[in-house]
Amino acid sequence: MPQVEITIGGRNFEVACQDGEEQFLMTAAAMLDVEASSLSTQVGRMPESRMLLMAGLLLADRTAGLEDKVREAEGRLAQAQAQLEQAPTQGTVERVEVPVMPTEVNETMSGIAARVEAMADEVEGRAS
Structure with missing residues (x-):
């Protein structure tokens, strides 16, 4: 069983843990150290x-708040999933009408664009 030395609030502790859990212990100790250092x-x-004790209580309070947020998010997720299940299936197709420009409007717009380009070329020619 490995022994890990951790520092919390400027104080060193030796803690035993299971093989492979050293990094988890170090991470948890670092979180506790942040709270303990803040308290100090x-x-x-x-x-x-x-x-x-105080550092542990602060972490427990933060954890409880996060658990509340997770429960809220899970509730919203369940509502969204329920709405998706009630939504129409793929067999239902929504029809959307796309307006079609009449040919004469397209031709008029093309003519206007050509005239604007010609005027721009003429203005650029005078500016040079």
Whole structure:
């Protein structure tokens, strides 16, 4: 069983863990260290047990808040899935009408564009 040395709130601890869990332990210890260091900055020096208790409670509070958000997201996901299940199946096709430009409008627009290009060429020729 590996022994891992962790630092929490400026204090070193040796903790045993299962093989392969060292990185998880280090990550959890780093999270606890952030809270403990924050407490030490705000409150000052305190007994080790109180520091660990307070840091653990802060992490538990944050975790509870995240769990609430996960439950909300799961509820919204369930609602969206229910709406998708009630939506019409692929066999239903929505018909959309696309307006068609009459030929004479297209021809008129092409003529206007040609005249504008000719005028632009003429203006550029005078500017040179």
